[in-house]
Amino acid sequence: xxxxxxNEAATLKRLLDAIKELVTDANFECNEEGLTLQxxxxxxxxxxxxxxxxxxxxxxxxxxxxxxxxxxxxxTKVLKCAKDDDVCILKANDDADVLSLTYxxxxxxxxxxxxxxxxxxxxxxxxxxxxxxxxxxTMPSSEFGRIVRDLSLLGESxxxxxxxxxxxxxxxxxxxxxxxxxRDTQASTRKGGSSSKQEDAEEEDxxxxxxxxxxxxxxxxxxxxxxxxEEGEGKGEEDVEMNGDGEEDDEQEFKxxxxxxxxxxxxxxxxKKRKKAPAKNAKxxxxxxxxxxxxxxxxxxxxxxxxxxxxxxxxxxxxxxKSSSLSxxxxxxxxxxxxxxxxxxxxxxxxRYYLAPKIGxx
Amino acid sequence: xxxxxxNEAATLKRLLDAIKELVTDANFECNEEGLTLQxxxxxxxxxxxxxxxxxxxxxxxxxxxxxxxxxxxxxTKVLKCAKDDDVCILKANDDADVLSLTYxxxxxxxxxxxxxxxxxxxxxxxxxxxxxxxxxxTMPSSEFGRIVRDLSLLGESxxxxxxxxxxxxxxxxxxxxxxxxxRDTQASTRKGGSSSKQEDAEEEDxxxxxxxxxxxxxxxxxxxxxxxxEEGEGKGEEDVEMNGDGEEDDEQEFKxxxxxxxxxxxxxxxxKKRKKAPAKNAKxxxxxxxxxxxxxxxxxxxxxxxxxxxxxxxxxxxxxxKSSSLSxxxxxxxxxxxxxxxxxxxxxxxxRYYLAPKIGxx
DNA sequence: GCTCGGGACA
DNA sequence: TGTCCCGAGC
Numbered sequence: 001x002x003x004x005x006x007n008e009a010a011t012l013k014r015l016l017d018a019i020k021e022l023v024t025d026a027n028f029e030c031n032e033e034g035l036t037l038q039x040x041x042x043x044x045x046x047x048x049x050x051x052x053x054x055x056x057x058x059x060x061x062x063x064x065x066x067x068x069x070x071x072x073x074x075x076t077k078v079l080k081c082a083k084d085d086d087v088c089i090l091k092a093n094d095d096a097d098v099l100s101l102t103y104x105x106x107x108x109x110x111x112x113x114x115x116x117x118x119x120x121x122x123x124x125x126x127x128x129x130x131x132x133x134x135x136x137x138t139m140p141s142s143e144f145g146r147i148v149r150d151l152s153l154l155g156e157s158x159x160x161x162x163x164x165x166x167x168x169x170x171x172x173x174x175x176x177x178x179x180x181x182x183r184d185t186q187a188s189t190r191k192g193g194s195s196s197k198q199e200d201a202e203e204e205d206x207x208x209x210x211x212x213x214x215x216x217x218x219x220x221x222x223x224x225x226x227x228x229x230e231e232g233e234g235k236g237e238e239d240v241e242m243n244g245d246g247e248e249d250d251e252q253e254f255k256x257x258x259x260x261x262x263x264x265x266x267x268x269x270x271x272k273k274r275k276k277a278p279a280k281n282a283k284x285x286x287x288x289x290x291x292x293x294x295x296x297x298x299x300x301x302x303x304x305x306x307x308x309x310x311x312x313x314x315x316x317x318x319x320x321x322k323s324s325s326l327s328x329x330x331x332x333x334x335x336x337x338x339x340x341x342x343x344x345x346x347x348x349x350x351x352r353y354y355l356a357p358k359i360g361x362x
Numbered sequence: 363x364x365x366x367x368x369n370e371a372a373t374l375k376r377l378l379d380a381i382k383e384l385v386t387d388a389n390f391e392c393n394e395e396g397l398t399l400q401x402x403x404x405x406x407x408x409x410x411x412x413x414x415x416x417x418x419x420x421x422x423x424x425x426x427x428x429x430x431x432x433x434x435x436x437x438t439k440v441l442k443c444a445k446d447d448d449v450c451i452l453k454a455n456d457d458a459d460v461l462s463l464t465y466x467x468x469x470x471x472x473x474x475x476x477x478x479x480x481x482x483x484x485x486x487x488x489x490x491x492x493x494x495x496x497x498x499x500t501m502p503s504s505e506f507g508r509i510v511r512d513l514s515l516l517g518e519s520x521x522x523x524x525x526x527x528x529x530x531x532x533x534x535x536x537x538x539x540x541x542x543x544x545r546d547t548q549a550s551t552r553k554g555g556s557s558s559k560q561e562d563a564e565e566e567d568x569x570x571x572x573x574x575x576x577x578x579x580x581x582x583x584x585x586x587x588x589x590x591x592e593e594g595e596g597k598g599e600e601d602v603e604m605n606g607d608g609e610e611d612d613e614q615e616f617k618x619x620x621x622x623x624x625x626x627x628x629x630x631x632x633x634k635k636r637k638k639a640p641a642k643n644a645k646x647x648x649x650x651x652x653x654x655x656x657x658x659x660x661x662x663x664x665x666x667x668x669x670x671x672x673x674x675x676x677x678x679x680x681x682x683x684k685s686s687s688l689s690x691x692x693x694x695x696x697x698x699x700x701x702x703x704x705x706x707x708x709x710x711x712x713x714r715y716y717l718a719p720k721i722g723x724x
Numbered sequence: 725g726c727t728c729g730g731g732a733c734a
Numbered sequence: 735t736g737t738c739c740c741g742a743g744c
Binding site: 077078081 | 505508512513515516536537538539540541542543544545547662
């Protein structure tokens with residue numbers, strides 16, 4: 001049985017708002033670690049992976065794994081009946097065909113109970129590969145949203161280029177072309193140096209690595225810092241295949257580049273990182289500006305060990321950017337010819353999107 | 363001739379917004395007491411009764427009764443030409459076929475005059491029965507709106523149950539069921555079971571009556587406190603018949619339960635009330651929280667002398683709830699098998715809706 | 725605070 | 735399908 005008490009229904013509401021246009025039905029998988037959801041979008045171009053960690057709940061109990069097959073539209077409706085600051089309690093029995101939601105107003109004068117029907121959904125548990133990326137861009141989620149919305153006015157797709165000068169978003173449209181360049185705000189402040197592992201620690205000594213990279217292009221550094229994704233662990237029944245747009249069959253399949261190489265060897269440094277990383281973006285909402293350096297409020301961080309040049313459909317990126325309500329910060333992880341990972345980390349978990357690049361440069 | 367000067371055009375604008383989807387044409391009846399409008403909705407399921415008291419106008423003069431037959435859509439258009447804080451002057455001659463509206467900006471720099479054509483409308487002056495209700499729920503109008511809008515996402519109708527635990531709104535839908543429970547916020551604070559009396563009493567001196575009720579469940583108490591509706595007085599040419607939904611002919615007809623009984627006997631106590639009651643909810647807009655007890659800002663009051671269990675079409679309730687712009691507080695008056703009365707009192711008058719319950723429990 | 729876009733309702 | 739209302743962005 002599942003029983004989870006979420007302090008603010010708003011988290012769930014925003015999550016569903018973020019995915020409702022991408023996914024129609026999906027399983028929320030509950031286990032002792034929390035809730036996860038993985039689904040391809042309806043046209044199989046994008047993949048969305050959500051995690052709500054058990055620790056993100058005020059109270060969480062799940063005796064054994066339960067798949068909750070929900071219709072996203074229904075779930076969205078039911079969640080709309082919650083006020084943002086309601087306490088939200090989710091309950092389901094092991095064999096449940098309904099999910100029970102209770103919303104308690106802060107003053108407890110109002111208690112609302114809903115029961116949503118569940119459905120059996122073919123558990124295409126997707127195996128999301130753990131990829132090492134050649135470039136990672138960390139920026140305010142609002143800025144990312146702004147850029148893709150702006151560029152989507154001009155054209156259908158955006159080319160994202162990461163070079164030592166920073167990250168550049170380029171759109172060619174009928175009537176106008178545009179490009180937006182973001183420099184690494186820290187690199188400019190601080191020169192020299194080998195930054196890598198400290199990045200969380202302080203964005204303060206990071207500049208160096210970039211320089212190193214320049215000198216000896218190795219993948220080492222970013223690998224060390226890579227964010228590992230474990231959602232698919234142990235379930236990889238089915239590898240994900242993303243058909244970029246339905247028109248282009250030669251778009252990138254969703255396969256890891258170097259699937260397991262160096263995995264273990266990196267484990268230690270990355271695990272160290274991993275511990276800190278969640279904490280980094282752990283304050284999703286209001287703390288915003290002038291927080292610790294960790295969140296690099298307002299800042300842009302560009303990490304790269306190889307130039308990256310990829311083209312994506314703006315429609316999807318605009319859609320992804322709806323998640324900015326969940327986190328002030330977004331990370332874009334890219335390698336040439338593999339799907340882009342757009343990741344929003346927030347206090348209770350994360351939401352990640354994978355989007356296959358367009359191949360034809362169109 | 364009619365000449366009425368309203369301090370804020372906003373009142374009229376909101377009133378028309380509140381009814382424009384329910385009614386297409388109706389007579390505004392003007393007499394020395396003020397303006398009233400009564401109309402069935404187009405499908406004869408709901409009835410709306412509006413009153414603008416003469417005393418609510420900055421200046422009011424009406425020599426003799428005049429029916430102003432207006433097309434609601436036209437009236438709405440004309441009123442849209444007024445700014446919310448314009449002074450609005452209505453004028454009509456006794457035999458008028460036009461209604462003249464003048465909007466004066468606060469600074470009198472702008473004066474706009476409109477003349478709207480009137481029409482002859484069959485004066486189906488409706489006889490609204492004066493009913494004693496078994497339950498009365500007083501709550502923030504915004505909350506009422508929220509609840510019916512929420513539940514309308516799930517299903518077509520709502521069952522409203524008033525019991526000693528409070529009032530419960532229950533909806534069964536295809537994809538999900540939901541119910542919202544509101545407790546009497548004063549009952550918990552103040553014990554004595556009968557929360558009621560204090561409500562007004564505090565303000566006036568009526569508390570005792572409610573307690574009595576508790577002890578000996580009689581209908582007296584609410585009767586005493588009942589809000590009387592006199593709009594139909596002296597005109598009852600035609601009794602109203604509401605066909606619940608057009609599908610169900612066996613829905614409640616709009617007939618008073620005990621049509622005239624006790625009318626006079628109640629008159630005195632109710633008239634006392636009546637004088638005070640208007641003052642109670644007389645501050646429609648911003649005073650909100652922390653006003654007198656009268657408005658019970660944010661509070662929910664549930665008064666009952668018999669359990670009530672009724673089902674209504676959410677579509678109509680959602681429509682009624684548009685009147686929340688007119689008052690922060692709404693009252694629901696219910697008895698089993700008789701139409702629900704939804705009442706918004708504001709400084710200048712009131713708007714009341716009557717809705718026949720669904721009988722089949724569907 | 726105003727304008728634009730998206731969603732819901734008529 | 736068009737209009738109105740609500741929310742988000744500028």
